[in-house]
Amino acid sequence: MNGTAAEFEWTFGYPAESVWSAPGRINLIGEHTDYNDGFVLPMALDHSLAVAAARRDDGTVRLRSRQEPGATDVAVDELEPGSVTGWAGYPAGAIWALLRCGHRVGGLDLLVDSTIPTGAGLSSSAALTCATALATLHLYGIDTDRRSIARAAQHAEGEFVGMPCGILDQSAVLLAERGHALFMDTRSLQTEQVPVDLAEHGLALLTIDTRAPHRLVGGEYAERRRCCEQAARTLGVPALREIDAARLPETLDALDDDRTRRRVRHVVTENERVLRTVELLRAGKLRDVGPLLTASHVSLRDDYEVSVAEVDTAVDAALEAGALGARITGGGFGGCVIALVDEHRASACTEAVRAAYHRNGFTPPETFTVTPAAGARREA
Structure with a gap:
């Protein structure tokens, strides 16, 4: 610096x-x-x-x-x-x-x-x-x-x-x-x-900048937040955190429209995926986290509707090339995809994503692997 x-x-x-x-x-x-x-x-x-x-x-x-x-x-x-x-x-x-x-x-x-x-x-x-x-x-x-x-x-x-x-x-x-x-x-x-030692397990976390512009100050993000807050009021709870996953079907039945039901379903099931992921990381079962990442993406794509074509293309290509799991990360509407891959498969997954982008006429993506880093600090 x-x-x-x-x-x-x-x-x-x-x-x-x-x-x-x-x-x-x-x-x-x-x-x-x-x-x-x-x-x-x-x-x-x-x-x-x-x-x-x-x-x-x-x-x-x-x-x-x-x-x-x-x-x-x-x-x-x-x-x-x-x-x-x-x-x-x-x-x-x-x-x-x-x-x-x-x-x-x-x-x-x-x-x-x-x-x-x-x-x-x-x-x-x-x-x-x-x-x-x-x-x-x-x-x-x-x-x-x-x-x-x-x-x-x-x-x-x-x-x-x-x-x-x-x-x-x-x-x-x-x-x-x-x-x-x-x-x-x-x-x-x-x-x-929670420890995340990717190298110890022969894994890499491949990050794919999809080059789809990520702009959240517009109305889409705010609309989803308002929808969740309104659903919580309708259900009589302070926040959707309170919804019991075991009672999700009957909870959804209490909501009037399908879009709100899908938004609520994502939040409730995503909380469960976080808790399960933490359990797996504590147990050192990093490879088993992959399917949870993919399930998160499907939920964000279908229930929360925050994905875009470039993102879905990157996720699908990475999975087809052998990724253990992949999903959009961040608020959505563009941005990055993460893929949990065997370390020796990172290059193949990268090339598969690039080839899929080329076939679809998208701007070539940027890719890099990440490891957990330290938070903010004084440099001088």
Whole structure:
């Protein structure tokens, strides 16, 4: 991250006081469960984002990025939802959220530098809000716990930017540990670090950036959240987390329309898949996780309807080439696919996906393997 600090000095004309990095994330399983008080199982990536920052004494926030064009200057006391748009809305929103929490923070110069693929569903936005929050709190001498920071970062995305996300992404960015997936109960915010040693089992987690644009600030994500919240009210429960999987058929009968029934069925069965996956990981049965990944994709494709043609093509090609399981990861409508593969089959699966894309006239995908990485940290 030395280049980030050097770029900060070149951009602003003086040295940065601090540099913080935050990783992207892959969600192993547990999609669209977090805003339903359910269970999730993400892990951090080696792809990361850095924020170099320094304080200003005039109450101004100046935001710059090495990857994104444009410059944003805004007064701290003028920050409010809608006041800053585009990529700069995320760091601006993080500062706004800290102020709303009662933290006394002021002006900043801030430079962003990222290796997280944008638009791929790897939570570059959560990395940006969390890294900004950590840098800001550090510079202003404020000590608070990371779960509180995660909640503030979630509010930044939900209320400042307008993306009504759950707490999954921010928690993974801040709390993940190397070599582990983060099992989280999003109601209690209790977490457990679950070992994921792919190499020990001769496995690889192949990640396929489908190159289908991943844009969630639009209405599709919000519509699904509203549908779930309305279903919970109809069923008389605080959240769909409360639905007993054993009583799912009769619960679904109490709902009026098929679309709502399918949304509810996904959330309830996805929670069960997360719990089963955690059991298997604890027992060291990583290979047995594959069918659960595929079942998750089928549910996201058919019941939650968040998949697209490029994603389904990647999943089908990987499975046909011998993947143990594959699914869309992230909120959907594009982004990445993960495939659990025998280590020696990773290249064959990659080539199979590329060939399927070529046949369908899609933009060639990017592929890479991932291992669980550490969460956000100070670099300088």
